[in-house]
Amino acid sequence: MFRYYLGLGLHSLRRNPVLTALMIVLIGAGVASSMITFAALRALTADPLPQKSAQLFGPQIDNWGPANRGTNDEPPQELSYTDAVALLNSHKALRQTAIYETVLSLVPADARRAPFTVKGYAATRDMFAMFEVPFTNGGSWSAEDDAKGGSSVVISWKLSEKLFGGTRSLGRRVSLGGHDYRVVGVMADWNPQPRFYAEGSIHSVTDVGNPPDFFVPFETAINFQLIDSWGENCTNDYKGAGWNDLLHSQCDWISFWVQLPTAADAQRYKAFLDGYAAEQQRIGRFPWAPNNRLRSLMQWLDYLHVVTEETRVAFLLAIGLQLVCLVNTVGLLLAKFMRRRGEIGVRRALGASRGAIHAQFLIEAGMVGAAGGLLGLALTAFGVFGMGSFFEARVARLVHIDMSLLGLTLLTSIVATLIAAVYPTWRAAQVQPAWQLKSN
Amino acid sequence: MQIRPILAALKQHRGATALIVLQIALTLGIVCNALFIIQQRLEHMARPTGIDEANLAVVHNQWIGNFTKAQLNAMVLSDLAVLRQLPGVVDAYADYTYPAVGPWAQLSSVRYTRDQPKKTTYAEPYYADEHTLSTLGLKLIAGRNFRSDDISATSDSDNATPPVIIITQDLAERLYHDQSAVGRAIYIGDTPSTIIGVIKHLQVPAIGTHSFAYCSILLPLRSGNFNNSGSYYLMRAKPNQLDDVVHAAPAALLSLNRMRVFDGEAAAQPYSVLRAIGYASDRGMAFLLSMICGVLLAATVGGIVGLSSFWVSQRQKQIGIRRAIGATRGDILRYFQTENLLIVSFGIVLGMLLAFALNLTLMKFYELPRLPMYYLPIGALLLWILGQLAVLGPALRAAAVPPVVATRSV
Numbered sequence: 137m138f139r140y141y142l143g144l145g146l147h148s149l150r151r152n153p154v155l156t157a158l159m160i161v162l163i164g165a166g167v168a169s170s171m172i173t174f175a176a177l178r179a180l181t182a183d184p185l186p187q188k189s190a191q192l193f194g195p196q197i198d199n200w201g202p203a204n205r206g207t208n209d210e211p212p213q214e215l216s217y218t219d220a221v222a223l224l225n226s227h228k229a230l231r232q233t234a235i236y237e238t239v240l241s242l243v244p245a246d247a248r249r250a251p252f253t254v255k256g257y258a259a260t261r262d263m264f265a266m267f268e269v270p271f272t273n274g275g276s277w278s279a280e281d282d283a284k285g286g287s288s289v290v291i292s293w294k295l296s297e298k299l300f301g302g303t304r305s306l307g308r309r310v311s312l313g314g315h316d317y318r319v320v321g322v323m324a325d326w327n328p329q330p331r332f333y334a335e336g337s338i339h340s341v342t343d344v345g346n347p348p349d350f351f352v353p354f355e356t357a358i359n360f361q362l363i364d365s366w367g368e369n370c371t372n373d374y375k376g377a378g379w380n381d382l383l384h385s386q387c388d389w390i391s392f393w394v395q396l397p398t399a400a401d402a403q404r405y406k407a408f409l410d411g412y413a414a415e416q417q418r419i420g421r422f423p424w425a426p427n428n429r430l431r432s433l434m435q436w437l438d439y440l441h442v443v444t445e446e447t448r449v450a451f452l453l454a455i456g457l458q459l460v461c462l463v464n465t466v467g468l469l470l471a472k473f474m475r476r477r478g479e480i481g482v483r484r485a486l487g488a489s490r491g492a493i494h495a496q497f498l499i500e501a502g503m504v505g506a507a508g509g510l511l512g513l514a515l516t517a518f519g520v521f522g523m524g525s526f527f528e529a530r531v532a533r534l535v536h537i538d539m540s541l542l543g544l545t546l547l548t549s550i551v552a553t554l555i556a557a558v559y560p561t562w563r564a565a566q567v568q569p570a571w572q573l574k575s576n
Numbered sequence: 577m578q579i580r581p582i583l584a585a586l587k588q589h590r591g592a593t594a595l596i597v598l599q600i601a602l603t604l605g606i607v608c609n610a611l612f613i614i615q616q617r618l619e620h621m622a623r624p625t626g627i628d629e630a631n632l633a634v635v636h637n638q639w640i641g642n643f644t645k646a647q648l649n650a651m652v653l654s655d656l657a658v659l660r661q662l663p664g665v666v667d668a669y670a671d672y673t674y675p676a677v678g679p680w681a682q683l684s685s686v687r688y689t690r691d692q693p694k695k696t697t698y699a700e701p702y703y704a705d706e707h708t709l710s711t712l713g714l715k716l717i718a719g720r721n722f723r724s725d726d727i728s729a730t731s732d733s734d735n736a737t738p739p740v741i742i743i744t745q746d747l748a749e750r751l752y753h754d755q756s757a758v759g760r761a762i763y764i765g766d767t768p769s770t771i772i773g774v775i776k777h778l779q780v781p782a783i784g785t786h787s788f789a790y791c792s793i794l795l796p797l798r799s800g801n802f803n804n805s806g807s808y809y810l811m812r813a814k815p816n817q818l819d820d821v822v823h824a825a826p827a828a829l830l831s832l833n834r835m836r837v838f839d840g841e842a843a844a845q846p847y848s849v850l851r852a853i854g855y856a857s858d859r860g861m862a863f864l865l866s867m868i869c870g871v872l873l874a875a876t877v878g879g880i881v882g883l884s885s886f887w888v889s890q891r892q893k894q895i896g897i898r899r900a901i902g903a904t905r906g907d908i909l910r911y912f913q914t915e916n917l918l919i920v921s922f923g924i925v926l927g928m929l930l931a932f933a934l935n936l937t938l939m940k941f942y943e944l945p946r947l948p949m950y951y952l953p954i955g956a957l958l959l960w961i962l963g964q965l966a967v968l969g970p971a972l973r974a975a976a977v978p979p980v981v982a983t984r985s986v
Binding site: 159250457463471 | 592595599602638640641826830834835836837838843860863867868870871872874875876877878879881882883884885886889890969970
């Protein structure tokens, strides 16, 4: 019976190609608009480290005081060098890292090759285990490198390929920003998105699709005076100049992450933070009461508004557009079904039940939905591909098409069309055979 | 005309009528505003820069290492000498940004006197030298060009304003109306700058500038490391040799001095590429809004076709009776056309209010000007025509209903 109804539906759809095409276009355009914006929303709400995110926390310490707080009483988003070092040395968490982004020029050893810039991070060795960085070769630098500022570097496999071709890069020298480093590890593909771990990087466009090129020890970066590529946030009265002043200032520029496996650990760490701030208050460094935060990774992303308001609004508008399309599809289906009252009358008179009529017309609607879904797939692909031109560039680079999105597009399209067909089908099934069978 | 019976019939279908009226209103409101925004974006994209865009290439150069202002100046000068000697290069100069879609701009307040409390106008400068006019293809309409001894090296910590400047005609007219600007001094910093020349057209570097888009100033300055991020070399190629220049320039610079990095994937880029990137969001917005308009209009047409087809099939019997008692096919056709005209007109009245309200909202949240009145009749006409076209098919089918239908008893 199903195949018979498919045949009937196909026949009927061919009979009014204009009506059919109009329905398919409406359904396809409607579903594509909501799918494109859904893909953007999905990309932005993604968990960058699903297996670990619940254990990762970003501590914030208020070293600026009430006078420099915004309207919401939030402490600064980054730490000063003083506080970052204090937290590192306390070792109160299972693992901890201070981290900041830096851009350096790389001069290849081969004098015939042009120098280029690379982007990476200064961090401590705990970072690799905390963020589950995979290695193809070697591993993280030693604890001694962390303590004494050794010139070790971990590079991405892409950079390794670029510099050394296919040859083994472990132990080789790389000249970065005028200093020589020794390669101790080569990372496999690793680029969690959004790039949560360093302030500034989170909202960066170019990071998507471009994994970090290198990691160097935090202590080394401080010794070599590598500047944070996103700059420092200082209070308005900061008058210092130069590296030494910066290290002793209340300027905030270092991101900090700790791994706290249990809720109890997190509570203890928060208490430790408050204790630390209270101690600073006591010695007169902060003349105000502690105002700290300890946000988990997902809370942190939420707090930074990684999902922009524009994306949410765009999604809602797209849903609205799909609704408009759907309401009009109801009208078109109604017109299409009611035009076939004669046919319905004959089928009913020959013994078809109302249920059979329902099945027939719902199958026909399902076919329209599937066709609309196929068009929607094409439009969604086209939209995601060309997204950079009308969406925020960073969002566009995050968004990608996968099987689940394709499946969801088809499913949404068919289900939406079936819902739209409920009323027209009901009307069709109400047709009285007697009325239609009068002589013509 | 038969308006009263139409209204009476519509009263029987209040829900459906209200829905379609509402949709037409929504469509008109959104389409008017979208068309207006599209038109604004297209206008923005079409603004002439005033330069020879087709033959211009740009290199972003950053030095590796720390150098003094004088060292940087010498390095930039020898770079420029190499670039000018490349076959296919007409001329070249170094700037901190590039025209119209530049990465940097410095907002300057232009004043007649040092102590003038409020600016006369805003302007944005370029760093130029004696080669700038021929590199960009700018036309000097009064005064003289810079000489090489006018040009001084500058750095991020310098904030002295140069004693001589060249300005655009647009800025000259704002400052001195129809009088000559050459020889007069204006203030853009703490010291006066004498206008030595006036050029015809040159758009300011910042893309989003509207009210002073052609108020450019050429400062005789050269910086090798503006804002700690290098500087831009602009080169004008001979006709049809732009690609050669784009390929040759980075290699020539590297062989002169390797300790530098170029920006991004391509070391040198044709200006047209930079311009396309700069205007990508305008183009994207225009495209997206056209798509939304298209979908909304298609949805409205679909709604009208569906609803009127449905009504035609519902009213077969009444149509038959009317035909049997003397109505012509034309009468039936006109009945449905008039009905559609009425519905669309209701929608348009409501839609105009909506368009106006939407425009006010957009004006409040975005810097959108007031919607010009002529968009409303244009939008209305569009919907009337679309409505009539959409109803034509169902109406013709209605007109084809034979009078004999009336005789089928129920």
